Amino acid sequence: MAGTRKFVKPSTPPNSEINVTPLVDVVLVLLIIFMVVTPLLEKDIEVRIPETEDVPVEQMPQDNSQLIVKLDADGTYSINADPVASDDYVNKLKRMLAAKTKEDRVVFFVADDKANYGKLVAAFDGAKQAxxxxxxMATEDIPLAPAGAPAGDPGAAPAPAPVQ
Structure with missing residues (x-):
């Protein structure tokens, strides 16, 4: 009696298919929860947009103390429309920034679309060194002062147009 074992053989073979009914139930419950909770999560964010006024270029005040560095497609630098050699760029910018207070040492950059990105980064680094x-960074080309405009600093350019 101790040597014999009896095994119970199931009458049906094991089911190897996945039962998706519980999965569908869980997904539908989650869908309902998200559909109820989502409208409650919406919150209004108050945004104050400044009022803009279109000012013609001729009437814009000319600020001759602005420094605008332009990088052309061929890689040449110009500060306020005066071409500058790459070697002399930092020194000239340093001389122009030395006369200003720390808060007024603002340099705007205008780069041609085809300009070398490495040259633009070098211009940024040079301005920080100066x-x-x-x-x-200006996204549009900044127009030069009209011919009849009063001349301040030699080679100075107007202030960039306000972004709208």
Missing amino acids: GAFVLG
Whole structure:
């Protein structure tokens, strides 16, 4: 009696298919929860948009103290429309920034679409070495002062147009 074992053989073979009914139930419950909770999560964010005014270029005040560095497609630098050699770029910018207070040491950059990105980064680094406090990037070409405009600094350009 101790030597014999009896095994119970199931009458049906094991079911190897996945039962998806519980999965569908869980997914539907989660869907309902998210559908109820989502409208409650929406919160209004108050945004104050400044009022803009279109000012013609001729009437814009000319600020001759702005420094605008332009990088052309061929890689040449110009500060306020005066071409500058790459070797002399940092020194000239340093001389121009030395006369300004720290908060007024703002340099704007305008780069041609086909300009070398490495040259633009080098211009940024050079401006920081020269003592620039704030670096700005203009997305559109900044027009030069009209021919009848009063001349301040030699080679100075107007302030960039406000972004709208």
